[in-house]
Amino acid sequence: MSRWLDFDRRLREVDEDIQKLERLLAAPSISEERRSQVRAQIAEIRQREEQIVREVFSHLTAWDNVLLARHADRPYTLDYIGAIFDDFVELHGDRRFGDDPAIVAGLAPLEGRTIAVVGHQKGRDVKERQFRNFGSARPEGYRKARRVMRLAERLGYPVVSFVDTPAAESRLEAEERGIANAIAENMLVMSSLATPIVAVIVGEGGSGGAIGTAVADHVMMLEHAIYSVIPPESCAVILEAFGRDPKRGPEAAEALRLSAQRTLELGAVDEVIPEPPGGAHRDPGGAAERVKKAIIKAIQRLESIPTETLVTARYAKIRNLRHYEEQ
Amino acid sequence: MSQHRPTDNRSGAEAVPEGLWTKCRQCGNMLYQPEVSDDLYVCRHCGHHSRLTARQRIAITADEGSFREHDSAMRTSDPLDFPGYLEKLREDEAQIGLRDALVWGECTIDGIPVSFAAMDFSFRGGSMGAVVGEKFVRAAEHSIERRIPLLVFACSGGARMQEGIVSLLQMAKTTAAVGQMGRAAVPFIVVYTDPLTAGVFASFASVADIVIAEQQSLVGFAGPRVIERAFKIKLPPGSHTAEFQFEHGMVDIVVSRRELQPLLVRILRLVSPRREADAE
Ligand SMILES: [Zn+2]
Numbered sequence: 001m002s003r004w005l006d007f008d009r010r011l012r013e014v015d016e017d018i019q020k021l022e023r024l025l026a027a028p029s030i031s032e033e034r035r036s037q038v039r040a041q042i043a044e045i046r047q048r049e050e051q052i053v054r055e056v057f058s059h060l061t062a063w064d065n066v067l068l069a070r071h072a073d074r075p076y077t078l079d080y081i082g083a084i085f086d087d088f089v090e091l092h093g094d095r096r097f098g099d100d101p102a103i104v105a106g107l108a109p110l111e112g113r114t115i116a117v118v119g120h121q122k123g124r125d126v127k128e129r130q131f132r133n134f135g136s137a138r139p140e141g142y143r144k145a146r147r148v149m150r151l152a153e154r155l156g157y158p159v160v161s162f163v164d165t166p167a168a169e170s171r172l173e174a175e176e177r178g179i180a181n182a183i184a185e186n187m188l189v190m191s192s193l194a195t196p197i198v199a200v201i202v203g204e205g206g207s208g209g210a211i212g213t214a215v216a217d218h219v220m221m222l223e224h225a226i227y228s229v230i231p232p233e234s235c236a237v238i239l240e241a242f243g244r245d246p247k248r249g250p251e252a253a254e255a256l257r258l259s260a261q262r263t264l265e266l267g268a269v270d271e272v273i274p275e276p277p278g279g280a281h282r283d284p285g286g287a288a289e290r291v292k293k294a295i296i297k298a299i300q301r302l303e304s305i306p307t308e309t310l311v312t313a314r315y316a317k318i319r320n321l322r323h324y325e326e327q
Numbered sequence: 328m329s330q331h332r333p334t335d336n337r338s339g340a341e342a343v344p345e346g347l348w349t350k351c352r353q354c355g356n357m358l359y360q361p362e363v364s365d366d367l368y369v370c371r372h373c374g375h376h377s378r379l380t381a382r383q384r385i386a387i388t389a390d391e392g393s394f395r396e397h398d399s400a401m402r403t404s405d406p407l408d409f410p411g412y413l414e415k416l417r418e419d420e421a422q423i424g425l426r427d428a429l430v431w432g433e434c435t436i437d438g439i440p441v442s443f444a445a446m447d448f449s450f451r452g453g454s455m456g457a458v459v460g461e462k463f464v465r466a467a468e469h470s471i472e473r474r475i476p477l478l479v480f481a482c483s484g485g486a487r488m489q490e491g492i493v494s495l496l497q498m499a500k501t502t503a504a505v506g507q508m509g510r511a512a513v514p515f516i517v518v519y520t521d522p523l524t525a526g527v528f529a530s531f532a533s534v535a536d537i538v539i540a541e542q543q544s545l546v547g548f549a550g551p552r553v554i555e556r557a558f559k560i561k562l563p564p565g566s567h568t569a570e571f572q573f574e575h576g577m578v579d580i581v582v583s584r585r586e587l588q589p590l591l592v593r594i595l596r597l598v599s600p601r602r603e604a605d606a607e
Contacts, residue, residue, distance in 0.1 A: 184498075208525070211495055266492055266493055
């Protein structure tokens with residue numbers, strides 16, 4: 001963990017140095033000679049910054065990706081929604097029991113068309129984290145998402161799903177209200193929904209909680225997001241191979257192949273969206289710009305396919321995963 | 328997600344070396360081995376239902392000699408090259424005589440043809456990886472082709488961790504196949520047996536047309552011990568059982584194993600359109 005704290009601290013120091021110098025530049029009393037000196041200094045520091053980023057990102061481990069995906073400053077679903085769409089009308093409630101703030105859903109305009117948006121939402125500070133249940137959705141969240149996706153199907157809107165959850169809520173109340181059924185019903189509906197679906201794993205794609213909103217025609221993930229069947233720490237606790245030791249999570253992360261590239265190669269996602277240098281949290285606007293371009297490109301392609309063909313192809317993609325042998 | 332490790336419960340009761348007697352896991356009474364299978368592996372003294380292997384399940388459910396297994400040779404390709412995984416698989420293969428945690432084929436039950444699958448908890452905790460997912464889908468496709476019901480006995484600790492993201496994808500794959508059955512109008516019946524949790528409970532097992540559960544089976548999204556450990560809470564007694572899921576509307580019928588077979592026959596008679604045609 002200290003590797004990232006150290007990395008973030010170094011970069012923050014560099015950022016502060018640059019800000020100080022920029023303030024100096026803005027001062028009216030500064031001489032022309034001093035001004036060019038300061039400019040040279042800034043350029044030099046920026047170079048140092050790039051070097052730090054390059055150094056660290058040239059040999060990222062799977063565990064680094066886990067920590068980046070969970071980084072407290074990483075943009076969340078509502079950050080992406082705010083940056084990508086000019087408007088967002090949020091819709092609430094599952095029409096059965098309640099409203100789950102761990103999943104947001106609503107309608108948004110995108111280049112002249114209406115999009116139905118769903119996504120897990122984490123919280124930024126202590127209070128919001130609790131309100132959002134750390135992005136762990138309850139059955140109501142999945143059912144709200146399903147309701148809005150059905151609405152999209154009826155009205156002919158494409159669906160965009162942002163995925164960012166450590167796991168689905170698993171405590172007793174979620175069990176009583178059928179969390180397993182809520183996730184399964186979502187996958188069932190999404191596997192045949194008669195409208196284009198694009199999913200973007202922007203942070204943590206945590207097991208059933210993630211795939212419950214990630215069945216799509218085109219599944220993308222950000223370069224440092226993770227998509228995993230189990231948190232690597234839990235995997236290390238359960239398996240003898242890691243001595244049942246949670247501290248061996250980094251090894252489990254490696255064994256689980258938690259990198260976007262490997263996830264792509266295994267057929268779990270269709271595209272990896274590169275992040276700005278240093279990760280999405282270093283440049284949330286830049287990250288959102290890349291996500292927006294990728295979403296538009298995917299939707300334009302999917303919209304040109306007749307719905308029946310689209311749904312057939314979606315099923316074929318899910319069904320034809322081959323990771324077995326027959327002798 | 329696979330939190331439940333198999334116990335040494337393979338033969339349906341605790342093994343007592345070389346004897347004709349085994350000991351009930353629940354009440355500790357001795358059971359006379361030749362009677363155990365006649366009793367459907369249910370304790371004569373306390374009614375405890377022992378876990379069944381896939382083979383035992385087939386033996387007590389399918390009409391005698393009617394089961395034809397498909398895809399018995401299918402093996403995982405170990406897509407992640409996961410440390411120690413192949414060795415564990417070979418151990419289970421040698422001990423259990425299966426290549427993965429699900430056996431499927433076609434059989435008749437009281438003369439009614441069904442596409443049939445049984446999961447085996449003794450094989451890697453009944454966890455679902457690429458092979459379980461593919462076999463389930465083939466069983467579903469077989470029921471669509473032949474226009475016969477699909478009957479699945481589900482017990483599982485969840486997704487197969489050692490297949491990583493590939494195992495997670497099986498949740499979508501199997502659930503999507505259930506959607507295909509729905510469109511083809513072939514019925515899908517699932518029986519929850521002890522224990523059923525996580526990735527299998529939260530995928531195809533939750534979207535069957537008819538859900539039956541064997542009494543007192545552990546059934547839950549997360550295992551109760553896992554939750555108690557993770558959230559440092561104490562769960563009320565009886566949570567995460569077949570009865571609890573029934574009470575909350577997730578299960579159609581909870582039955583003892585003794586009542587199960589006649590119930591299945593009644594249901595299959597109702598949902599098998601072919602039977603009428605065959606009877607003519
Ligand atoms: Zn007993």
